[in-house]
Amino acid sequence: MQTNLKVKRQDPEANGSQPHFQEYSIDIHPDSTILDALIYVREEVDGTLALRCSCRASICGSCGMKVNGRARLVCKTRVADLAPEGEQLTVEPMGNQRVIKDLVVTLDTFFDQIKRVEPYMKPDKEPESGEFIASNESMTNLLTAMNCIMCGCCVSDCTVLEVDDNFIGPAALAKAWRFTEDPRDDQRDQRLKTLNDEDGGIWDCTRCMQCVEVCPKDVAPMDRIMELRDAAIEAGNRDTHGYHHTESFYNSVKKNGRLDESRLALDSAGWTSIPRLLDLVPVGLKAMMKGKLPPLFPHKAEDKQKIRDVYEKVEGERE
Amino acid sequence: MYEHDLLIVGAGLAGLRAGVEGVQKGLRTAVITKVHPVRSHSNAAQGGINAPLTDRGDEWEGHALDTIKGSDYLADQDAVEIMSSEAGDAVLELERMGVIFSRGDDGRLGTRRFGGQKVARTFFVGAITGSAMLHVLYEQALKHGLQVYEEWFVTSLIKEEGAVRGVIALDMKTGELHAIRAKAVLLAAGGAGRVFEPSTNALICTGDGLSLAWRAGAPLMDMEMIQYHPTTLARTGILLSEAARGEGAYLLNSDGERFMEKAAPDYMELASRDVVSRAEQVEINEGRGVDGNVLLDLRHLGRTFIEERLGYLQEVAVEFLGIDLAEQPVPIRPGMHYIMGGIKTNADGETEIPGLYAAGECANVSVHGANRLGANSLLDTIVFGRRAAKKSVEYVKSIGENGSDSEAHLKAEKERLQALLDRPKGARTAEIRNEMATGMTEGIGVFRDQNSMEGALAKVHEMRKKYDASIYVENKGKVFNTDLMFALELDFMLDCAEAVATGALMRKESRGAHFRTDMPDRDDENWLKHTLSYKSEEGVRTETLDVVVTKWEPVKRVY
Numbered sequence: 001m002q003t004n005l006k007v008k009r010q011d012p013e014a015n016g017s018q019p020h021f022q023e024y025s026i027d028i029h030p031d032s033t034i035l036d037a038l039i040y041v042r043e044e045v046d047g048t049l050a051l052r053c054s055c056r057a058s059i060c061g062s063c064g065m066k067v068n069g070r071a072r073l074v075c076k077t078r079v080a081d082l083a084p085e086g087e088q089l090t091v092e093p094m095g096n097q098r099v100i101k102d103l104v105v106t107l108d109t110f111f112d113q114i115k116r117v118e119p120y121m122k123p124d125k126e127p128e129s130g131e132f133i134a135s136n137e138s139m140t141n142l143l144t145a146m147n148c149i150m151c152g153c154c155v156s157d158c159t160v161l162e163v164d165d166n167f168i169g170p171a172a173l174a175k176a177w178r179f180t181e182d183p184r185d186d187q188r189d190q191r192l193k194t195l196n197d198e199d200g201g202i203w204d205c206t207r208c209m210q211c212v213e214v215c216p217k218d219v220a221p222m223d224r225i226m227e228l229r230d231a232a233i234e235a236g237n238r239d240t241h242g243y244h245h246t247e248s249f250y251n252s253v254k255k256n257g258r259l260d261e262s263r264l265a266l267d268s269a270g271w272t273s274i275p276r277l278l279d280l281v282p283v284g285l286k287a288m289m290k291g292k293l294p295p296l297f298p299h300k301a302e303d304k305q306k307i308r309d310v311y312e313k314v315e316g317e318r319e
Numbered sequence: 320m321y322e323h324d325l326l327i328v329g330a331g332l333a334g335l336r337a338g339v340e341g342v343q344k345g346l347r348t349a350v351i352t353k354v355h356p357v358r359s360h361s362n363a364a365q366g367g368i369n370a371p372l373t374d375r376g377d378e379w380e381g382h383a384l385d386t387i388k389g390s391d392y393l394a395d396q397d398a399v400e401i402m403s404s405e406a407g408d409a410v411l412e413l414e415r416m417g418v419i420f421s422r423g424d425d426g427r428l429g430t431r432r433f434g435g436q437k438v439a440r441t442f443f444v445g446a447i448t449g450s451a452m453l454h455v456l457y458e459q460a461l462k463h464g465l466q467v468y469e470e471w472f473v474t475s476l477i478k479e480e481g482a483v484r485g486v487i488a489l490d491m492k493t494g495e496l497h498a499i500r501a502k503a504v505l506l507a508a509g510g511a512g513r514v515f516e517p518s519t520n521a522l523i524c525t526g527d528g529l530s531l532a533w534r535a536g537a538p539l540m541d542m543e544m545i546q547y548h549p550t551t552l553a554r555t556g557i558l559l560s561e562a563a564r565g566e567g568a569y570l571l572n573s574d575g576e577r578f579m580e581k582a583a584p585d586y587m588e589l590a591s592r593d594v595v596s597r598a599e600q601v602e603i604n605e606g607r608g609v610d611g612n613v614l615l616d617l618r619h620l621g622r623t624f625i626e627e628r629l630g631y632l633q634e635v636a637v638e639f640l641g642i643d644l645a646e647q648p649v650p651i652r653p654g655m656h657y658i659m660g661g662i663k664t665n666a667d668g669e670t671e672i673p674g675l676y677a678a679g680e681c682a683n684v685s686v687h688g689a690n691r692l693g694a695n696s697l698l699d700t701i702v703f704g705r706r707a708a709k710k711s712v713e714y715v716k717s718i719g720e721n722g723s724d725s726e727a728h729l730k731a732e733k734e735r736l737q738a739l740l741d742r743p744k745g746a747r748t749a750e751i752r753n754e755m756a757t758g759m760t761e762g763i764g765v766f767r768d769q770n771s772m773e774g775a776l777a778k779v780h781e782m783r784k785k786y787d788a789s790i791y792v793e794n795k796g797k798v799f800n801t802d803l804m805f806a807l808e809l810d811f812m813l814d815c816a817e818a819v820a821t822g823a824l825m826r827k828e829s830r831g832a833h834f835r836t837d838m839p840d841r842d843d844e845n846w847l848k849h850t851l852s853y854k855s856e857e858g859v860r861t862e863t864l865d866v867v868v869t870k871w872e873p874v875k876r877v878y
Contacts, residue, residue: 013796031554043749047793047802052354055521057557057635059450060358076638100492101799107355107469120458121417130374131414136422136429139444140627146419146444146451150357184417 001030001086003037003079007049008092010099019099021090022046034074034082034089035063038103051103058216061149064156065103066092071153073216094156096165110152113169117176117195124186132184145178145224147217154211154221166200170211170221173202177224180231189235195228196237202228203242241268241276254311257301261294320725323347323466324715325708326486326501328473328528331359332449332697333679333704334507335456335465340708342463346715351468351488351499353523353804356457360509360521361700364449365560365631366433367441368413368697370406375427377440379403384871386695389435389591390659390688391831391841392873393541393849393866398666398684400869402695402702409701410442417455419444421628431628432565433693435591435878441694446560446631449697468499472804473527474736476504476535476675477728483535483674484723487732491804494797496733498725502718503674503711506532506662507704510680511815513808515655515763516756517556519548525808526815528681532662533814537670538851538862540683542660542815543822543833546691547765549595551654553612555639559632559651561693563617564588566628570599571614571648572607583878590878593690593832596653600765603652612650621645653765657696659687659832660822663851668707674714678707685849688866689831739806745791748805752812755782759816763823768837776820783813814854821859822850843873 003026010019024041032040035053042049053063058076065074068082068090083089097105123132154170161167168176176195179185195201202225211221233243248267252260265284269276287293301307325341327334330352341348352359371377383403387394414420414428420442423429433441444451460467470491477485477498485500508528512520533539549570550559564570570588572578582598583590590598599613607613617625617632622645625633629644636642642649661683668676679700686699755778762775786809794802828842829835848863 011796012798042801043747047747048796050799050801052358054354054358054523055360055363056555057363058638059362059447059631060354060360060521062354062358101796104799111355115461120462123415126415131411131420131428133426134422135426136424139419139422142419143445143447143630146454147447148454149362149450150454182417182419 001028001080002026003028003083003086004088005037005041006088006090007041007103008090009049009102010093011101028079030080032079034067034077034079034091037079038074038091050101059149061151064094064151064153066094066156071095071156071214073151073153076216094152096155096158096161097152105152110150110155110171113155113172114150114175116168117172117179118191119172119175119179121179121182121185122187123184134183138181138183142178142182145174145219148174148219149217151216153214153216154219157210157214159208159210160204160206164200164204167204168195168198168200170205170225173205173228174219174221174224177228180228192228192232192235193237196232196240196242202232203240241270244268244270252298254308256298257304257307258299260298262296263298321497321499322721323349323499323501325503325505325711326351326499327505327507328352328486328531329359329506329508329679329681330356330467331361331507331509331679332453332456332700334359334505335453335460336701336704337505337507337678337708338465339456339459339463340705341712342465344712346712349466349468350460351471351473351486353470353472353491353527355469356460356467357454358523359453360524361453361697362450363519363521363558364697365446365558366562366565367431367443367448367694368410368452368701369433369436369441369692369694370410370698371403371438371440372407372410372428374407377438379406381438382406382436382440385436386686386692387688387871388876389690389692390686391690391876392843392847393544393685393688393830395685395867396869396871397867398686401666402684402686402698405702406698409698409705413452413455413701416459418452421445431562432589434561434564434589434595435586435692436589441565443562445627446562446629452697472807473531474807475728475732476531477723477725478535478672479723481673483672484721485725487729489804491799494800496729496736498729500721500723500725502715502721503676505668505676505678505707505711506681507677507679508681510658511812512655512658513752514756514812514816514819515545515760516753517760518655519551519556519558520656525812526681527808527811528677529662529818530811530814532670532672532675532677532681533818533854535672535675536853537672537675538663538853539818539822540660540663540849540851540864541685541689541822542658542818542852543763543826543850544659544687544689544831545655545763545819546592546657546659546832547596547653548656549592549599549653550615550651551656552635552639553610553650553652556654557635557639558654558656559615559635559649560629561592563615563629563632566624567620569616570595571616572602573609574607578602578607578613586878591690592693593834594878596765597834599653609650612652614648615651616648617644618646618648655760657691659683659685659689659691660819664707666703666706667710668703669710676707676711678703689833736803739790740792740795740803742791745789746785747791747793748802748809751782751786751790752809755779755813755816758782759819763819766834766836767823768835769824772820772823776817776824779813779816779820783817786810786813817859818852821852821861825850825861825863847873
């Protein structure tokens with residue numbers, strides 16, 4: 001079948017060269033993956049095209065790139081699935097990482113994030129002989145995160161990293177989860193405290209779900225981050241704006257049946273934290289100028305009791 | 320100027336295990352790798368790692384005998400004894416580093432069965448064992464501060480006064496060529512699967528380490544021993560782990576018969592890989608296949624079991640063929656998978672060249688002989704990666720300063736690469752590679768004979784000539800010039816192909832994976848021997864070497 005690739009090119013050696021798109025129209029087998037198509041281009045049409053790839057079987061994690069705006073492993077994406085009628089496919093390098101050339105991005109961003117979470121097991125002491133004793137369930141549970149092949153797709157499409165490059169990021173936090181949930185690791189409390197307190201830590205995720213959607217290995221990094229938050233709270237880490245935010249959200253909806261946004265901002269900052277409260281002033285003024293300031297006295301839901309019933313049911317089940 | 324005590328080429332399991340050892344022993348150690356460590360092909364090992372755990376009643380001699388029988392008695396038995404007796408310790412060490420091996424109800428390590436063995440002694444992590452091990456060893460490398468030259472491609476070894484003293488390497492990100500001096504170089508650069516087309520191997524498996532050693536004067540041994548894996552996915556050639564059969568899957572022909580009843584009535588689907596691959600090829604050749612494949616049937620295992628223990632297999636069957644393993648048998652066929660042959664080393668990773676060590680798939684210790692057992696390759700990497708590092712540490716401590724004139728080597732290598740880049744037109748890498756690799760598969764397949772092998776060697780010679788006369792690199796840039804790297808890889812592959820075809824033509828018998836239809840019997844009287852080839856100015860020189868037999872006399876091999 002005929003397919004039409006529109007590939008973003010970038011050559012640091014070409015003087016003053018700006019990123020630009022180049023189109024390749026090629027004839028491929030109907031079952032071809034996008035990687036097959038790109039390899040064909042590289043080998044038969046244009047030897048200057050740079051991309052990474054190796055295993056062709058979604059296990060090495062080399063070939064993450066953006067296709068039609070979304071990060072994917074191109075080795076496990078068939079052309080016909082995205083472009084059954086030969087529609088044009090736009091292929092670009094992954095986002096949130098610096099481009100080296102064409103579709104190749106620097107590895108440093110991703111692996112520097114991984115290194116931040118001290119990604120190795122830290123037991124207090126090892127068994128004198130034999131293995132650690134651990135349940136099969138606990139090990140199977142960790143498979144979720146061990147399935148991560150470090151392809152970088154989640155980092156590419158993370159909306160927080162787009163605006164804050166200090167965020168530890170979805171893959172590294174999933175890696176951190178792999179250790180906090182490992183019964184053989186003895187630094188769980190310390191790890192949770194660090195992830196809780198650190199700038200760019202677990203509370204900086206905005207729960208946009210992009211990482212869950214683009215992960216080719218079902219690691220679901222955001223779910224792991226939410227589990228880290230629960231675990232951090234349970235371990236007693238409650239003096240953070242993240243926790244206050246969660247608590248305020250919870251109480252506000254329980255009380256009024258709706259979210260009290262003004263109170264949420266104040267609760268999150270912390271009533272005794274003067275500097276943080278002062279930080280809110282310009283934001284509030286800006287919002288007021290644009291008519292976006294939430295009401296100081298919250299609207300209440302019409303049937304609050306129904307919402308309280310839901311709370312009671314859920315809280316009852318948790319107990 | 321870069322300088323180390325120990326430089327390891329390759330960051331897969333053998334390389335990282337060796338690297339960690341070097342750092343722990345206080346050496347200035349570094350790993351150099353053409354891809355990031357977690358991209359290494361060790362990832363692809365799915366099913367598990369064999370180890371006889373003696374603390375729970377298994378005996379290492381049992382594993383040793385299964386390995387030796389699997390090798391069709393070509394393995395050196397002293398080396399196998401070392402591997403089998405150190406295996407338990409190696410697996411427990413991995414567990415303590417953090418590998419999330421599957422467990423039994425008692426919370427201790429659980430096992431599954433694998434081919435060529437009656438005892439369940441294969442430890443595993445779902446169907447991602449290699450990946451789970453590689454990522455944990457990478458964690459250990461970070462923990463110990465192991466220095467890694469990421470995306471640096473080694474183009475040649477520095478050899479002076481008969482000893483290896485470093486490497487010349489291309490930094491892919493900048494395109495600059497550098498000399499890196501090292502008192503010892505340990506090649507852990509993986510296999511050469513891409514010499515064949517198709518192959519289960521990743522595109523990076525281009526035999527770089529094998530060729531580097533060969534050019535430095537070290538012999539390659541038993542290169543004719545090419546493993547065809549019995550279960551590679553139809554059309555794509557993607558590997559489906561032996562774990563499927565280990566967990567009870569059937570092989571069926573087009574009549575729905577379990578044809579392994581004929582070839583291996585006792586072991587059935589879990590006979591050695593060479594035996595199963597041949598049985599499949601016979602079914603296909605005799606018209607009982609399904610479009611050039613046979614069928615792997617997992618349906619009776621049940622959906623939950625498949626998804627929990629064989630998750631990756633389900634993933635690829637669905638993704639690539641749209642087949643749900645719980646509902647439908649999947650078409651598979653034998654596919655080139657592993658090279659038992661490699662750089663001749665002893666059980667301490669020493670080659671015949673001072674300062675040059677090897678471990679992992681590029682080495683031949685020899686523990687796999689004429690056919691490797693499934694789940695012995697991961698074991699090989701860990702046991703011999705560690706041992707080779709230990710020996711090289713001793714060597715490094717025993718020699719003085721590295722006085723090699725690395726700049727002279729660097730200058731010569733720059734000129735060689737520039738000449739390649741200066742050629743204005745010619746033949747593309749893919750054109751020569753495809754012709755070589757399909758020729759190798761045709762000539763040196765599951766079945767082979769004098770004619771076919773001569774055809775393969777002639778093809779290799781023809782492609783070597785064409786390469787030398789006209790290879791052409793279209794990309795003239797410096798930054799991430801993969802076009803140049805592929806041309807250099809093909810240069811390495813042509814060496815490997817020549818060594819494979821040479822070994823194949825030497826061996827006048829059938830043994831393990833080397834099955835000649837014109838000489839179908841094993842000949843212990845004349846061929847209980849390794850084939851050796853040396854690269855020299857005058858061409859390839861060959862020798863043979865007796866197999867080491869300790870306590871297991873060769874007997875007829877029946878499964």
